[in-house]
Amino acid sequence: MSSLMKRTPLKKLSSGAVFAREAYSLPSVDEWPHRPLFVCINTPACKTEVPKYGLGALPIGVPFHFESEWFKGTCLIRLKGSQSNDLKGDEEYFQGRKRIFQSVIQGCFKERVNVADVLTGHEFIRPLKNLPHPWVLKTATNFIGKVSPGAKIEAHTDQPFVEAILGGSSQVIRGDMPGQEPNITSRDLIEDCSVLGGVFSDGKVTASKRKRMLSNPKTNQYSFDTESVYTFEFYQNLFDATTYSLDLGFTKIGCSHILNGQPIQWLGKLRDGRYLWNFQIWHEKLLKVASQAR
Numbered sequence: 001m002s003s004l005m006k007r008t009p010l011k012k013l014s015s016g017a018v019f020a021r022e023a024y025s026l027p028s029v030d031e032w033p034h035r036p037l038f039v040c041i042n043t044p045a046c047k048t049e050v051p052k053y054g055l056g057a058l059p060i061g062v063p064f065h066f067e068s069e070w071f072k073g074t075c076l077i078r079l080k081g082s083q084s085n086d087l088k089g090d091e092e093y094f095q096g097r098k099r100i101f102q103s104v105i106q107g108c109f110k111e112r113v114n115v116a117d118v119l120t121g122h123e124f125i126r127p128l129k130n131l132p133h134p135w136v137l138k139t140a141t142n143f144i145g146k147v148s149p150g151a152k153i154e155a156h157t158d159q160p161f162v163e164a165i166l167g168g169s170s171q172v173i174r175g176d177m178p179g180q181e182p183n184i185t186s187r188d189l190i191e192d193c194s195v196l197g198g199v200f201s202d203g204k205v206t207a208s209k210r211k212r213m214l215s216n217p218k219t220n221q222y223s224f225d226t227e228s229v230y231t232f233e234f235y236q237n238l239f240d241a242t243t244y245s246l247d248l249g250f251t252k253i254g255c256s257h258i259l260n261g262q263p264i265q266w267l268g269k270l271r272d273g274r275y276l277w278n279f280q281i282w283h284e285k286l287l288k289v290a291s292q293a294r
Contacts, residue, residue: 019044023290046275061086071276073107117271168215172233261290
């Protein structure tokens with residue numbers, strides 16, 4: 001247990017230290033229920049309780065409840081082609097769509113926070129390696145920027161990261177009174193940010209306009225309250241978790257060596273470094289690289 005919670009703080013451009021659960025703390029791949037994938041809490045980064053699942057494998061394709069110090073809610077992760085806990089549901093969700101990855105968070109903040117201070121992205125505690133040719137990397141960066149407007153990407157540092165404002169990068173955001181929130185397993189979640197007030201009050205602001213507005217950190221007049229139930233949906237068609245590769249259309253880039261044996265994440269955090277949630281998505285391809293990086 002101590003190895004699971006081992007912390008090695010590292011400095012980062014944004015506020016707060018970076019922590020990560022390492023490969024050696026995971027169970028044997030023979031025990032992975034969704035092999036070659038393993039979804040889990042990033043325990044050293046975010047103190048989180050997940051009833052029933054704890055520190056083990058989290059489900060794919062069905063929601064699970066969690067609670068951290070700063071957020072309480074439900075998470076759903078769908079990965080096309082995975083050994084999902086709901087194969088039929090995943091097939092129905094992805095059918096006829098380009099997207100291959102979906103993640104949804106629904107729940108309540110435990111303190112009122114400025115929308116501009118709630119971030120998402122990926123963080124790594126070791127440098128990236130074997131980066132592709134600069135023009136390929138630039139293309140990948142541009143693609144990421146389209147998925148997450150305003151994203152800050154630092155690839156050539158000791159602790160690389162991709163960081164974006166959650167309000168500007170989520171495909172769908174809505175706020176509801178408790179008991180009125182939608183079922184997050186629905187095929188289509190509908191945008192409704194009227195709870196934010198201001199220009200959003202009439203509920204007519206489109207998702208694309210909201211993304212343009214809230215991806216700017218200077219748009220800081222809106223807050224997430226503690227009374228509403230918020231739903232955040234993110235999906236993309238670039239990164240295939242089942243092969244751990246990035247599809248740029250003209251080429252596919254294997255990511256296990258580039259990431260230096262480190263997993264991608266589905267995280268939410270505050271600008272001051274406090275984590276709302278932090279889940280890792282491992283692939284067994286990462287394990288050999290990770291063992292060599294230690």
